[in-house]
Amino acid sequence: MDTVMDGWRRELPELDRPEFEVTRRAARLSQLLEEVLSECLAPWTLTKADFNVLWILRTAGAPYELRPTDIRNRLLLTSGGISNIINRLERMGLAERTPDPSDGRSSWVRLTPTGTDVAEDAIRAWAATQEQMFAGVDPQLARQASDTLRTILIALGDREPATAPARAHDLPPHQTAPPRTT
Amino acid sequence: MDTVMDGWRRELPELDRPEFEVTRRAARLSQLLEEVLSECLAPWTLTKADFNVLWILRTAGAPYELRPTDIRNRLLLTSGGISNIINRLERMGLAERTPDPSDGRSSWVRLTPTGTDVAEDAIRAWAATQEQMFAGVDPQLARQASDTLRTILIALGDREPATAPARAHDLPPHQTAPPRTT
DNA sequence: CGTATGTCAGTAGTACTGATATCG
């Protein structure tokens, strides 16, 4: 990575801005982490996409259910992509859909008991792996990195599309500025 | 993103470590950036993978040539993946392969003049886009983020597999610990 | 011979687009 950035500075000094380094290093970091995550999930035959949805559902709290739209808002995927993942989770018996009584277009995706267990096991495994990977990293530094990244994300406009938590019969009928809907 | 992390803290407080937030936020950041990069490259019909290789070749300095192995070391891809990309660049007339006189197994991948132009144009466009995106971010903060990420990457073992720069007839015959070779 | 380098075909995993259905 340093080799690469040195080349950048040597060859294109007029374009040497700290932002670009953030870009490259963030990409590299998530590349490395995703690689490890894949291995980490192998025992459950879960893909990273599956894991993300399980994770979102589990951290949503009991009864571990959200509408596809909520998942979409949190993971920034298209509705088509979400459908695919839910289908897979349903075939694996980890999640199930129930129609939304108050809105016939939508449905609730809920973790099955098995799904909840699998989610927790996988999350715990991934947490342990991360802990091990970050063993050589000062927690202070990690904290700082997280805060800085957060600030940058907000500055870049990473949005919080109006939370709609557990069984939101009480919410107003529409969200604020939902992203890609197709 | 904050919504998601709040759920994490509420539901799985025993697993609340700053590292995990770094992981998620870095992933999100590169997700957002890659999305914009794709749009940015559309005018040239370049894929992100193409762009990465063009970029690596351009920042390698004149005469803008590297062996597939060098590219692999810098981008952390398998040799098969590199072959595909080089094939595509060659078909587009942006790069060309010449056999390595001193090692019959390998070859040198060099940017054509057109390739060099396209690389520079695309890099400049991407730089301008990033500059615009980061307009609201304090450069100090970006600098800090970059440094912190760098430290973390090094701690995670992101390696520098023995640089092999322009026409390295003078290098020892083998590298140190090359990653995935297949 | 064993290792290193690279190519190629086939494939997995990700996620988008466009078409469609349905409901508010």
Add this chain to the structure above:
DNA sequence: CCGATATCAGTAATACTGACATAC
């Protein structure tokens, strides 16, 4: 009727695996 929600089929892009060729 328009906009929102979701599903599905088809497709693009990424990149890996395994088989192979060749050369050190």
